[in-house]
Amino acid sequence: MAQHRVIVVGGGLAGLAASARIAEAGLPVDLFSVVPVKRSHSVCAQGGINACNEVARQQGYSEYEHFDETIYGGDFLADQHPVLEMANWAPRIIDLLDRMGVPFNRTSEGYRDLRLFGGSLFKRTHFSGATTGQQLIYALDEQVRRYESEGQVTKHEFWEFLWPVIEDTAQGQRCVGIVAQDMRTMQVRAFRADAVVMATGGCGLVFGKSTNSIICTGAAAARCFRAGVWYANPEMIQVHPTAIPGADKLRLMSESARGEGGRVWVPRKKGDNRPPRDIPEGERYYFLEERFPAYGNIVPRDIATREIFGICVNDGLGVNGENQVYLDLTHKDPEYLTKKLGGILEIYEKFVGVDPRFEPMKIFPAVHYSMGGLWTSFTKGSYNPETPRTKHKSGTRPPILAEVGQGMQLGALNNAQTNITGLYAFGEVSFAYHGANRLGANALLSCIFDGLFCGVSVANYVRDGAPAKAPAGDLASAGYDRVVAQEQQKVKRWVDSASAGAAEPRTNPYVIGKELGDEMTAACTVVRHQTRLAQCAGKLAELRERHDSATLADGASWSNQALGYARALSDMLVLAEAIAKGATERKESRGAHYRTDFPERDDANFMKTTLAKHQGGTTSLEFIPIDASLILPTARTYGKKDDKATPKPAMAASAS
Amino acid sequence: MSATASSSTHSRPVARPEAKPGRTVRFRVKRCDGPGKPVRWETFAVKPEPGANIISCLQQIAASPVTVDGQKTTPVAWDSGCLEEVCGACTMVINGKTRQSCSCLIDEYAPNEGDEITLEPMSKFPVVRDLWVDRARLFDALKRVKAWVPIDGTYSLGAGPRESAEKSESRYVMSTCMSCGCCLEACPQYQLEENPDKWPASFIGAHAMNQARLFNEHATGAVLKGARLDTLMGEGGVNDCGNAQNCVQVCPKHIPLTESIATIGRSVTIHAIAKWFRG
Amino acid sequence: MPSFIEKNHFLLRRLHSLTGIVPIGVFLIAHLLTNSSIIWGGGALREGFDGAPFKDRGVAYFQEEVAWINTQVPHLLLIEVTLWVSLAFHAILGVYYARSGSANTDRYPYQGNWRYRVQRLSGYLGFLFIFYHVATLRWGWTFLIPGGTEWSFRYSASTLAAALHGSTTGLTTVGVVVSLFYFAGVSLLVFHFANGLWTAAITWGLTISKAAQRRWGYVCAGLGAALMLMAWMSLFGALAVKHDDARRIESQLHHKAAGLAPKAAEIADTN
């Protein structure tokens, strides 16, 4: 019998954590990544990673409250049991990262330092300067390199995942490998595997400019979607309130800037064009603090984003009449700022040329994260109260103390598995945990949690599931050859279209890509509306049609990046359609999804997962029930005061 | 440490020179279709957007790859990722010096009409195509110095060793190395070596010595200190460093590389003496 | 050879570094100290030269020093052989190592990079110079000396002056060339030593922090400056000496020695 193997596609936090855990379980891993894994998008994460900790615990915080915050923050769209398990595991994950040598910021006594983050009144965010994601991914990269040097992990860097190989069996569809292409040599070939873990991250590039890396096209997810994997909550796209506008990218200014005391404001008077430091305190409008006295500047992202958007677009109060507001740290000690936020302040200084320690930053919202993703299932854990509880009162005794297996059953074969047997989705590419809005510093957690917790499920599946009897290595090659042929056909289509020089804009993939980004940003981000969405659907159809006849300026059969982009664009267009469709069909407002024509949340009809299926070239939607058996939904207001009430300068940071 | 120290001591930065809006900038690009293919130079004219950087200009070129002489050509191939100088992918040689292209602002490099910027691939790594190079050797070096903490496994075993704030800050700075390769590109001792069989005996470079120090200084990581030093004692190790200290000048993360090299030098000295007496 | 170098990489590297300091560096200091006495020796009082001009007293002092070294220092041959072995070792390995680098000061014109480059250049040129210097003045390869004068420790200053001048009568054109070569040679060697001392502290891990490296840099620069001064003093001192004047003083010394120290007189007679 052939030896079992597992493929992990993606070497970000999720993929690396998965590789380490699966390799540790004794299964050889083939790790695929379009970029050297150390350069994955996870390096961009800045602010930190959440976990209940001893200090917060003694102030009344608990894993349970972390869970409750995440559900509330996600506006009651997430399946609840997986979130409970994730929150319960968070402290262990921090400990593990600590053991791996992550240089977390330390207190003077040598304990891990903590900071405040959006959606919580407790300091529960662990961090490494302002480059936490970088430090975490490096730690995992190092562990995987260790397995690599022992021969347990084989890296396939610069290989692009093209398509999953799915077999129809009597028990349903089963994933038995992938087809990938070496983007240097352009070789296309199949790789067999008993299980495939997709950990390919987000899809920010669908929106053109975002806070994401240039590789976050979402194409890998879209390819799975096109191959029959369900995609859930596509419309749930997080727009981060604070980013630096830029020509090629909207660089993030982490929430930690506000967690460390940063204040968002605009001049109170429209058209007040004085330099920020000349505007006296009384003439500044700290609108987040005034409107949300409890949370202040650290309200969750969707809310902060809409407030900033409203201040600029509706009220015309943006700084210098433009779409920008101040994010001000100048009241803090520069030395302190350097220590806690050095990395991100440097980014601002580098790209804007102004030192934010002495000059308020100018920022505006930007597309940041996809809560939606490949649909995954799970097996509920041991905590199953008879009726869901009401929202947890912050700082009070939790109903349960954290234990392994309360939320999800450890090692159940279907944890984080898609609708295709043997095909798993970990990290941002999965839809789990974050509902309609992700809380800051929960993504890194969910990525690593997936890898470590659900990695066990993958190993169990390989040993006890279908591969136990029929290893992929023993299957006939026809199924693989068919997918290879399909992908070679696509390559040929693009190579054949090539002629040097620019294609005309109509059929130029780069132009089509830019138009796609502009359209999606205009129609499917902060505010959405039926008419605009309908228009968007039309535009997408037009772009798809144009892309069908698009041509390349490069027909090289060596390191052809233009081909890679054009091919990914076909997939991004499919994903864009699913996003727009989801936004159209979800006729309510929830979390990041805000419809001006349906401004209220509608739990009766839409406290459901949007499930997108792709078949025969068309995308269809349905809404399926969620697991809401632990917490009852409540109005998600974050204690918002009625608008424009009396100004109150109290900051949430000092409230905790 | 040096990063924090240098940025905290400065006061307000001086304003950057005003760049002419609407100007045209020329990019002279060293091109090569692949290994063994001839090298050629092509020049492109680009109108940079405000705040543009090298990457955004290369994107413009990719969308319309026509040289200044009206010659239709293929898009330039290059490597990039984060676009905020944290992934290290986009390193190239710009106007003769190695640096990240994503953080290289056109307004600074070419503020006037007709200014020219030269782009070349890194010279110490084999070219894949155009500006895209293969830095596998750099990652291989990390394996050679066992740049990891040998933990017992991913199961829960409690917290890691406690560490002073000072210690963790100094490790943090070392740990920000993004494997960009600038320190290797600028190092006069580091040479292009395409044959992986020869990597073990070729100079390992400043980044790997810094990583070795990073893990030697971690309580658990120190378990492998001896093995790391054995590697760095040998050919291609710390003794091959010529102390030109270019590495520390070009490191975008301001990592005190020469301190790391000296620390490894000291460790190796002690290690060698200890070994000699131990047998 | 390469496999031997590979196997003993660490030892060889460190020996290379060490030999640069002991014995070569130490010898350099002693040598320059002696040679520069041709000038500062003038400040010292010499028996029988009390009333003589400053210059003459320097020559006398120098001659006595040189004679002392060549007659009184035990195991001189052993010392010389050790020096030669060390130097050959340092030079051969140095060339082998230097070949592994490629200068790039055109692109990275940092001070440290320049020092790196000059270190290698000074190694090559310095070795050439040492060879010439010793071959001509010690081994008597007179065909390499334009004036054809043989150097003798009994007439140390006069023969040295002749070698530098290119004649016994005064500075000739070839003499200028030789002197310039000396100037470049000694300057580069002093740089090589001082800079090598600075980098050795890093290599051995004595100076680690930037500040320590800077401080040690000042020390090395100071030492380098002092040695440079001595080197130039030696050279210009020797150049300033007139062959005939020096010869007169040296003969005077020999006569005196013949009466006072029989051993030295013996040597004087056999020569």
Ligand SMILES: Cc1cc2nc3c(=O)[nH]c(=O)nc-3n(C[C@H](O)[C@H](O)[C@H](O)COP(=O)(O)OP(=O)(O)OC[C@H]3O[C@@H](n4cnc5c(N)ncnc54)[C@H](O)[C@@H]3O)c2cc1C
């Ligand atoms: C600027 C920024 C700051 C953030 N800060 C925080 C924070 O402070 N806290 C927090 O919790 N979260 C933060 N996030 C979110 C978090 O960084 C991401 O959600 C998380 O890193 C995603 O990790 P991942 O492993 O799922 O995917 P990624 O890190 O995106 O990795 C995807 C991997 O898949 C590979 N891949 C993709 N497509 C293919 C293909 N077709 N073939 C082969 N390989 C492929 C890539 O090469 C890569 O290795 C931030 C996000 C951004 C954009």
Ligand code: SF4
């Ligand atoms: S100090 Fe060493 S590693 Fe750094 S540039 Fe010089 S020779 Fe290279």
Ligand code: SF4
């Ligand atoms: S040490 Fe600095 S220059 Fe070298 S690879 Fe790391 S970040 Fe780049």
Ligand code: FES
């Ligand atoms: S693209 Fe990541 S460093 Fe430039």
